[in-house]
Amino acid sequence: MGLSTRRSAATARGGSLTRRILLRGAFAMGMIAGTAGALAPILGKRAAEAPGTADGPAAAGTAKAPGTEPERYAERFAETYRGRHIQGTARGTRPARAAAARRVAAGDAMTVTAVRDVEVRIDGRPLHVMRRADGSYLSLVNHYESFPTLLDAARAAVDELGGAQLSTSPLHRL
Amino acid sequence: MVYIRKNQRDLTRTEKKRFVSAILELKRSGRYDEFVTLHGQYYVTDDEEGPRASHMTPSFFPWHRRFVLEFERALRAVDPGVTVPYWDWTKDNSPASSLWAEDFLGGTGRAGDGKVMTGPFAHANGNWNIRARVGDGSFLTRNLGRPSDPVSLPTRREVAKALSDPLYDAAPWNSTVAKGFRNTMEGWGRGGTVRTFHHNRVHRWVGGVMLGATSPNDPVFWLHHAFMDLLWDRWKKAHPRSGYLPRRKLPASDPQHGRVFSLHEPMPPWNVTPAQVLDHSRVYRYA
Numbered sequence: 330m331g332l333s334t335r336r337s338a339a340t341a342r343g344g345s346l347t348r349r350i351l352l353r354g355a356f357a358m359g360m361i362a363g364t365a366g367a368l369a370p371i372l373g374k375r376a377a378e379a380p381g382t383a384d385g386p387a388a389a390g391t392a393k394a395p396g397t398e399p400e401r402y403a404e405r406f407a408e409t410y411r412g413r414h415i416q417g418t419a420r421g422t423r424p425a426r427a428a429a430a431r432r433v434a435a436g437d438a439m440t441v442t443a444v445r446d447v448e449v450r451i452d453g454r455p456l457h458v459m460r461r462a463d464g465s466y467l468s469l470v471n472h473y474e475s476f477p478t479l480l481d482a483a484r485a486a487v488d489e490l491g492g493a494q495l496s497t498s499p500l501h502r503l
Numbered sequence: 504m505v506y507i508r509k510n511q512r513d514l515t516r517t518e519k520k521r522f523v524s525a526i527l528e529l530k531r532s533g534r535y536d537e538f539v540t541l542h543g544q545y546y547v548t549d550d551e552e553g554p555r556a557s558h559m560t561p562s563f564f565p566w567h568r569r570f571v572l573e574f575e576r577a578l579r580a581v582d583p584g585v586t587v588p589y590w591d592w593t594k595d596n597s598p599a600s601s602l603w604a605e606d607f608l609g610g611t612g613r614a615g616d617g618k619v620m621t622g623p624f625a626h627a628n629g630n631w632n633i634r635a636r637v638g639d640g641s642f643l644t645r646n647l648g649r650p651s652d653p654v655s656l657p658t659r660r661e662v663a664k665a666l667s668d669p670l671y672d673a674a675p676w677n678s679t680v681a682k683g684f685r686n687t688m689e690g691w692g693r694g695g696t697v698r699t700f701h702h703n704r705v706h707r708w709v710g711g712v713m714l715g716a717t718s719p720n721d722p723v724f725w726l727h728h729a730f731m732d733l734l735w736d737r738w739k740k741a742h743p744r745s746g747y748l749p750r751r752k753l754p755a756s757d758p759q760h761g762r763v764f765s766l767h768e769p770m771p772p773w774n775v776t777p778a779q780v781l782d783h784s785r786v787y788r789y790a
């Protein structure tokens with residue numbers, strides 16, 4: 330039984346990475362020039378765990394009862410690390426329903442994510458970064474280890490790259 | 504006809520040679536890079552919406568079983584005598600192991616850029632040009648054991664401990680689950696404290712391209728995942744009353760609904776369910 334052959338496998342195109350690079354590209358335009366001043370990393374901040382009644386993200390700035398407020402996070406940095414220029418921004422909002430969802434699921438995994446933008450560059454070249462459900466980050470250079478902050482992920486990527494530059498178009502080749 | 508997957512340390516010279524030749528032929532034909540691409544495309548994290556078949560998910564084991572099997576089929580189409588060997592990294596746990604010798608996978612990378620200089624996959628031979636890549640070099644890279652900040656491979660005892668857990672997986676069915684065989688073996692630490700263990704740690708130990716989303720660019724990927732596959736068998740044998748979880752499709756109220764694959768939900772890209780790959784004994788066995 331079981332392991333019957335069905336080809337088509339490797340020719341199927343998931344499209345997921347393509348989608349992500351597009352999102353990231355659009356974000357890069359707006360963000361790098363945008364928000365002035367470093368936002369202190371407020372990662373790890375959790376919204377109050379009250380019953381979530383809203384079923385969509387509430388509009389930013391709107392006063393809401395605890396638990397219906399979307400949860401926001403942001404991080405921004407630019408520095409020279411081991412001779413390489415690294416810069417990054419992460420900001421996003423988790424909808425209020427995430428808090429309720431978390432209580433349904435065992436543990437404290439943040440399982441529902443809404444708006445979110447992450448951008449990292451090493452010597453000006455984009456480094457693809459992904460988030461884990463616990464809010465930590467992985468990069469395309471290091472997919473089997475995650476880091477508590479975007480800055481940690483960027484530095485680890487530099488460590489791993491040694492002297493190499495990032496490929497200008499890794500995802501076109503993926 | 505059932506065929507056998509052997510421990511790589513038990514391969515004869517000829518078996519090693521044929522395995523390497525079949526890989527190089529897949530590479531030449533372009534088929535190898537399709538596997539690399541597929542792995543990169545399906546690496547979706549648990550922070551993203553949408554289905555997650557290959558990593559940070561209960562179907563980590565069945566998805567990779569099928570993935571290695573597809574690769575093995577491609578190899579056997581080139582040379583029907585070839586099977587994927589496994590690398591028991593609890594035993595062959597040093598860069599001095601015969602796995603990394605000139606006549607098999609070649610050794611670690613040189614200082615600076617991590618370029619692998621020895622063995623059949625060394626760039627200078629002209630047979631191993633990396634296309635789906637992260638850095639600007641098109642050569643295979645490794646950093647075995649990461650001497651500058653050493654990592655060790657998982658030990659027998661650590662693996663035995665993971666195998667002793669009768670629970671396959673648990674809610675929330677992602678990389679944050681603190682119990683269960685699947686996530687312990689996949690090796691996700693929590694929020695950057697213990698950063699990597701077990702399966703992930705092996706990728707970390709090899710370093711170079713094995714650490715990226717396109718890790719199958721290093722042929723050791725298949726030997727590592729064949730051993731993971733064997734460990735899944737051992738777990739099943741140790742816990743005959745346990746099984747794959749979740750057994751049923753998660754209800755719409757569950758945050759992981761539509762994102763993880765229960766026992767009878769078909770996994771992309773092959774449309775096979777975890778249940779359909781549980782028994783491989785009529786296809787291959789481990790020596």
Ligand SMILES: [Cu+2]
Nearest residue numbers: 702706727728
């Ligand atoms: Cu792996």
